[in-house]
Amino acid sequence: HQQTNSNGEKIPVIGASMLSLQSEFVVNLKDAMGAHAKEKNVELIVNDAQRTAEKQVQQVETFISQKVDAIILNPCEVEASSPAIAKAKAAGIPIINVNSETSATPDGFVGSKDEQAGEIAMEQIAKLLGEKGNVVMIDGYMGQAAQIKRAIGAKNILTKYPDIRILAEQTAEWDRAKAMSLMENWIQSYGNKINAVFAHNDEMGMGALQALEQAKLKDKVIVVSIDAIADALQAVKDGRLDATVFQDAKGQGTGAIDMALQLIKKQPLENNAIFIPFQLVTKENVEGYMKK
Amino acid sequence: MIAGKLKQGSNIISRYGIFIAFIVLCILLSVATPHFLTGQNLLIILRQVSVNGILAIGVTFVIIAGGIDLSLGSVVALTGVVAAGYAHPNTYPLIVPLLIGLFTGVGVGLINGLVITLGKVAPFIVTLGMMTMARGLALVWSDGRPVSNLSPAFNFIGGGDWLYIPVPILLFVLVVVVSYILLNNTTIGRYIYAVGGNEQAAKASGIRVNAVKLFAYIICGGLAALAGIVLASRITTGQPNAGIAYELDAIAAVVIGGTSLMGGRGTVTGTVVGVLIIGIINNGLDLLNVSSYYQQIIKGVIIIGAVLLDRRNAR
Amino acid sequence: MIAGKLKQGSNIISRYGIFIAFIVLCILLSVATPHFLTGQNLLIILRQVSVNGILAIGVTFVIIAGGIDLSLGSVVALTGVVAAGYAHPNTYPLIVPLLIGLFTGVGVGLINGLVITLGKVAPFIVTLGMMTMARGLALVWSDGRPVSNLSPAFNFIGGGDWLYIPVPILLFVLVVVVSYILLNNTTIGRYIYAVGGNEQAAKASGIRVNAVKLFAYIICGGLAALAGIVLASRITTGQPNAGIAYELDAIAAVVIGGTSLMGGRGTVTGTVVGVLIIGIINNGLDLLNVSSYYQQIIKGVIIIGAVLLDRRNAR
Amino acid sequence: MTSFAFMNKNYLLRVQHLSKSFPGVKALDDIHLDIEAGKVHAVMGENGAGKSTLMKILIGMMAPDSGSIFFKGENTSFRSVHDAIKAGFSMIHQELLPFPDLTVAENIYMGRYPVIFPGWVNRRKLNADAQQLINRLGLSVKANRKMKTLRIAEMQMVEIAKAISNNAALMIMDEPTSAISQKEVDTLFAIIKNLTASGVAVIYISHKMDEVLQIADTVTVLRDGKCIVTRAASELNKDSLISMIVGRPIDIIFDKKHFERGEILLSVRDLSGNGFREVSFDVYAGEILGVAGLMGAGRTEIMRALFGLDEIRSGTIYFKGNPVKIKSPDVAMALGIGFISEDRKETGLVLTSTVKKNITLGALNLCSHNYIIDKKKEAIIADEQILRFKIKTTGRNQVINFLSGGNQQKVVLAKVLLRDPQVIIFDEPTRGIDIGAKAEIYRMMTELAAIGKAIIMISSELPEVLGMSDRILVVRNGKITGEMKGEEATQEKIMHFAMV
Numbered sequence A: 001h002q003q004t005n006s007n008g009e010k011i012p013v014i015g016a017s018m019l020s021l022q023s024e025f026v027v028n029l030k031d032a033m034g035a036h037a038k039e040k041n042v043e044l045i046v047n048d049a050q051r052t053a054e055k056q057v058q059q060v061e062t063f064i065s066q067k068v069d070a071i072i073l074n075p076c077e078v079e080a081s082s083p084a085i086a087k088a089k090a091a092g093i094p095i096i097n098v099n100s101e102t103s104a105t106p107d108g109f110v111g112s113k114d115e116q117a118g119e120i121a122m123e124q125i126a127k128l129l130g131e132k133g134n135v136v137m138i139d140g141y142m143g144q145a146a147q148i149k150r151a152i153g154a155k156n157i158l159t160k161y162p163d164i165r166i167l168a169e170q171t172a173e174w175d176r177a178k179a180m181s182l183m184e185n186w187i188q189s190y191g192n193k194i195n196a197v198f199a200h201n202d203e204m205g206m207g208a209l210q211a212l213e214q215a216k217l218k219d220k221v222i223v224v225s226i227d228a229i230a231d232a233l234q235a236v237k238d239g240r241l242d243a244t245v246f247q248d249a250k251g252q253g254t255g256a257i258d259m260a261l262q263l264i265k266k267q268p269l270e271n272n273a274i275f276i277p278f279q280l281v282t283k284e285n286v287e288g289y290m291k292k
Numbered sequence B, C: 001m002i003a004g005k006l007k008q009g010s011n012i013i014s015r016y017g018i019f020i021a022f023i024v025l026c027i028l029l030s031v032a033t034p035h036f037l038t039g040q041n042l043l044i045i046l047r048q049v050s051v052n053g054i055l056a057i058g059v060t061f062v063i064i065a066g067g068i069d070l071s072l073g074s075v076v077a078l079t080g081v082v083a084a085g086y087a088h089p090n091t092y093p094l095i096v097p098l099l100i101g102l103f104t105g106v107g108v109g110l111i112n113g114l115v116i117t118l119g120k121v122a123p124f125i126v127t128l129g130m131m132t133m134a135r136g137l138a139l140v141w142s143d144g145r146p147v148s149n150l151s152p153a154f155n156f157i158g159g160g161d162w163l164y165i166p167v168p169i170l171l172f173v174l175v176v177v178v179s180y181i182l183l184n185n186t187t188i189g190r191y192i193y194a195v196g197g198n199e200q201a202a203k204a205s206g207i208r209v210n211a212v213k214l215f216a217y218i219i220c221g222g223l224a225a226l227a228g229i230v231l232a233s234r235i236t237t238g239q240p241n242a243g244i245a246y247e248l249d250a251i252a253a254v255v256i257g258g259t260s261l262m263g264g265r266g267t268v269t270g271t272v273v274g275v276l277i278i279g280i281i282n283n284g285l286d287l288l289n290v291s292s293y294y295q296q297i298i299k300g301v302i303i304i305g306a307v308l309l310d311r312r313n314a315r
Numbered sequence D: 001m002t003s004f005a006f007m008n009k010n011y012l013l014r015v016q017h018l019s020k021s022f023p024g025v026k027a028l029d030d031i032h033l034d035i036e037a038g039k040v041h042a043v044m045g046e047n048g049a050g051k052s053t054l055m056k057i058l059i060g061m062m063a064p065d066s067g068s069i070f071f072k073g074e075n076t077s078f079r080s081v082h083d084a085i086k087a088g089f090s091m092i093h094q095e096l097l098p099f100p101d102l103t104v105a106e107n108i109y110m111g112r113y114p115v116i117f118p119g120w121v122n123r124r125k126l127n128a129d130a131q132q133l134i135n136r137l138g139l140s141v142k143a144n145r146k147m148k149t150l151r152i153a154e155m156q157m158v159e160i161a162k163a164i165s166n167n168a169a170l171m172i173m174d175e176p177t178s179a180i181s182q183k184e185v186d187t188l189f190a191i192i193k194n195l196t197a198s199g200v201a202v203i204y205i206s207h208k209m210d211e212v213l214q215i216a217d218t219v220t221v222l223r224d225g226k227c228i229v230t231r232a233a234s235e236l237n238k239d240s241l242i243s244m245i246v247g248r249p250i251d252i253i254f255d256k257k258h259f260e261r262g263e264i265l266l267s268v269r270d271l272s273g274n275g276f277r278e279v280s281f282d283v284y285a286g287e288i289l290g291v292a293g294l295m296g297a298g299r300t301e302i303m304r305a306l307f308g309l310d311e312i313r314s315g316t317i318y319f320k321g322n323p324v325k326i327k328s329p330d331v332a333m334a335l336g337i338g339f340i341s342e343d344r345k346e347t348g349l350v351l352t353s354t355v356k357k358n359i360t361l362g363a364l365n366l367c368s369h370n371y372i373i374d375k376k377k378e379a380i381i382a383d384e385q386i387l388r389f390k391i392k393t394t395g396r397n398q399v400i401n402f403l404s405g406g407n408q409q410k411v412v413l414a415k416v417l418l419r420d421p422q423v424i425i426f427d428e429p430t431r432g433i434d435i436g437a438k439a440e441i442y443r444m445m446t447e448l449a450a451i452g453k454a455i456i457m458i459s460s461e462l463p464e465v466l467g468m469s470d471r472i473l474v475v476r477n478g479k480i481t482g483e484m485k486g487e488e489a490t491q492e493k494i495m496h497f498a499m500v
């Protein structure tokens, strides 16, 4: 069944289970992996776990029964996706995590720490606020790893700034329309008391931004969010969004494929945990990110 | 005769039970927070409910006709990305994305209706399948990415004002008025009630049941498309993952408004009240800054409670 | 007599229509990929469907009794986090989290049932409210964080084997067998069908309709709890956001299996086939490496197609 | 109204070689039928003979397997009811087909609303026309009332109004009088006379011999899906008709014997509830207590309350001298009360279920042990009941919905009597039942009384009340207005108490 390349060698097959292909960042990540896999002449099977850890475990089981050569896991959850790691290891198939961590240790890791994103965003807010003011926080879908970690990161920073207060915190489930409604409602109850908005992703950040603009409050309120999706970068460039936090999909994707190939070829890894740091994107440096 | 009068009396109460629940809720919120009962906030609530409102009115047709439509949320996403694709600045005139979007929604409604009537498959399963399919199509069409950079004209639909009133509100009101007339004053509207109330009898009365059902699904699809366009315009992008589970809020509004899921019974005004109840719960809980977790619990309690109050009065 | 045989014959075809769809699907997948028809893969499919299977069997009771349960997915999350909370290593014996989890699910079912029967509120709206409430409770209970670090004994339920067969499969089979007997061979099972078929007539036949409905919702809640425990154990953590939209897959399986959403009609075997159809679609499309977007489209088509085939044969 | 008088020589409708089979039954077998304009053509036959099936084919609700239908000389076979109605057919169906949440006016004109311009309903005209029609039928109901607030008999009259409103050339009436009392029957007959005078052809189906002989010009008898005979009504009398239908003569229908009256089994004191007040009466073992009254008098409501189906507002029920609280039917049944409802579709049967399961539903204790059903025993019991009540079905596992109306009624009887109750309430027990089966039911009632059961029989058929009852109560406006011994009762006496 397995294909061979022109040299008659077996083409390695990598199975990837992705967090959600309805998320723009993950789509970018997938595309980066796909492009690099093509370059390296590897067959890449991509499954969409649709944010369900159980599905992710199932998909890894299916990869195992398909006898793929390596598995790339873009975990849905820290703990809940961990059984997938154990299963792959038990089957002797190398598995690496891309983008985020699980509690079980895989054979390799390429990605970032979501806490860091929250830290960078909140640090920027603190800076822009002059270390003083009221922040509202728009959470991702409650209970999901990214939501929990981004919130933790942000709150870690706030311990340093006693004069910055979280006025309200609410989920908008990663959804732009929901964030917009939430922001509209907050404007009603808090009005001018809001000095800054931290949204767990750019979609929600954009929603909040639009609500503020409609209420003609944008120039008084700072908005920072995470992911650096195209819309957000454009908004930063236009001076609407104050900052976003860039996560290097391309770096993570190519890194993961390379690491998987090394493991397939049983080459030793000089570093089995590559951390690709988040980067702050502001009007000053946005141009550089828009090309990426 | 007296029995008849009595019956009618109790009908009136049962009809207004949910209105009472609505008013009670409004009073409670006004007492709880001064920010609730302000003209501006009420306008915001109306704008916020307009997408769900348009969807709920659409599915009211289908539910009265004895069906259900679970594909609404996905159709919102699909029509949103499709319309947005033709709404970039300096490409097509505004009418193009609008018509293509509406056409997409109508097409989905038509397919739902055809499979349900000719294929004789349960509406639940057909529209559940369509929910998955339309979502897939939206993702394929947009390659999983938001379709942004839309023309100001397009964005006016969701974000603009006309005579100081937000356009989505105007559209919602228009939909309500037209639907009210359609259901109450036209023959096709009355046939929708008949088909939902007793399909056998409708057939025996010479009503072309399949045509009536098709009509209901097409209206529903078309209104879902309108909602999709309004939403895309409101958030200035076509999102392939927009509208997830919107159908549940829409159906909840319809049921809260007293429409029976068994078909044959229901009103547009009821649905409007249902939509407003859900809207003020969402708004009010945000205003009160109730924690996300408790918001969900309270929302569930209020929805059941409102309907319970309604039923209590009906007895 | 011959006439009777004939009638039964056509019943058999209509009954087996979905089986035929199932077998056709299996053959297609076996031809399409060599990985499908392997012992290991079939075992994987069975393990994968066991959570949805247990849920679907539970909701079969409710649907036959003429109701619906939309709270399943949230109950899965709630019972998962609650059970996990008592399942840390070296705290309580295994029986404690199991009983507390089951008790939670039964409690939710009981509340659903009581509001539906005594409050006379439509099951759709009650369980929709409960869907929101149970999710909120799960988040409150777990403070929005996964409950992890569970004992090996607890994790055995979802991850362990017994006589080479994964425990979730054994549990699923047990649930199927017991439910089959309950629905087919016991008086309460017969009453469930009667209540769903014609509530008035059931009442006039001396059946305590409310008690029967309560029973159905309690069974459903209890099985949702079992599914929640199996899931938490399988992913070795109680996840407050687990099980989102699981109710839709469960209900889809039931309807694909020929159970009528109008109540009064349906079988456990049908539900099992429905569950397997959904399971092999998910598994097969992954095996074939169909892109996730197209997967959704194809899945929708297959689900509608399978039911369509079934209905065609029924005529 | 159009006149078809000139077509009298030709047939308005001709049916030739019509056949229809369902899985397991040949419902119609090479049927011929010729219908003349301006005449009433009765179609008679036992339950399940194929009458309703034939009519459903004529109106386009079902397709025949073979055969042809000529309407006004043209070969027609309507593919939908829509076409048939447009061509000038209308039909009163055997089963009520109401739209419960729509108004009476909307029910009547459904599918044919008056419009201001196409598509726009003219409500004023709709209500006015409907009200006029209702008044003409002597019904005191407002046209804008919701259909679901009507009583069964009123709904039946609305169905009649609906059929008439179509100005049809051919009207099919499938048992239009099974749920209405004599007064309404008279109104209906007057209307039929009017219709035929203006050239409308009427196909009339009924199990009531007197009615048919009174109204019909021609009678066709079906048996087992075959045309047995077509005759002018003037050549027939009751006995010849009966023997044609059943295939043998049935001598006495009311095989009434009086038995020694035993203890008081059930007594009711000052019972009030929805639709009745301060009702008191006793029922003795071994007697048949007839309950007469006009439609909507509240008889059904009293019995429903007694059986625990409706709420009791005040008053006491004594069972064998002991006061009892009957909150729900299971309590009533445990005491030994059985209730055969007048509305088999609503409260009688689970239509999606089988004959067997319906029969045993109320008495699963007879064939179960520790809640586990003994299926063999259940099958035996079901078969016994099918035999005992001569239920025409393809088998015990046939779905009830596919049984003919009369046979469905027999299943209700079988189900209730299976529990062997001591007090049995029969609410319109012979509604839609054929003549042979009627005799059977009367015989059964007599037998039950003979072994000491108490029987309450609500009936709107006065001959039945007079022929069967030991004692008769008359109900008017929710109150008992008269009581008399069976042998002293006359139609006049009953009507005196029943009317104001």
Ligand SMILES: Nc1ncnc2c1ncn2[C@@H]1O[C@H](COP(=O)(O)OP(=O)(O)OP(=O)(O)O)[C@@H](O)[C@H]1O
Residues within 6 Å of the ligand: D022, D023, D025, D027, D045, D046, D047, D048, D049, D050, D051, D052, D053, D054, D094, D392, D393, D402, D403, D404, D405, D406, D407, D432, D434
């Ligand atoms: N849809 C159906 N499927 C299967 N069998 C049917 C169906 N409809 C009618 N039958 C059968 O056809 C036969 C004729 O039924 P039909 O309803 O025409 O009888 P009928 O003469 O009207 O009897 P009744 O006097 O009881 O109304 C019966 O045996 C009945 O069980």
Ligand SMILES: Nc1ncnc2c1ncn2[C@@H]1O[C@H](COP(=O)(O)OP(=O)(O)OP(=O)(O)O)[C@@H](O)[C@H]1O
Residues within 6 Å of the ligand: D148, D149, D150, D151, D152, D153, D154, D179, D181, D275, D293, D294, D295, D296, D297, D298, D299, D300, D301, D302, D304, D342, D343, D460
């Ligand atoms: N609002 C209603 N909704 C549904 N059913 C109703 C309503 N009102 C009356 N009915 C039903 O109509 C039936 C007849 O009512 P009622 O008992 O008053 O008449 P009756 O004296 O039995 O006369 P008959 O049966 O001859 O019409 C009963 O079964 C009753 O339950």
Ligand SMILES: [Mg+2]
Residues within 6 Å of the ligand: D051, D052, D053, D094, D174, D404, D405, D406
């Ligand atoms: Mg008939």
Ligand SMILES: [Mg+2]
Residues within 6 Å of the ligand: D299, D300, D301, D342, D427, D458
């Ligand atoms: Mg009655």
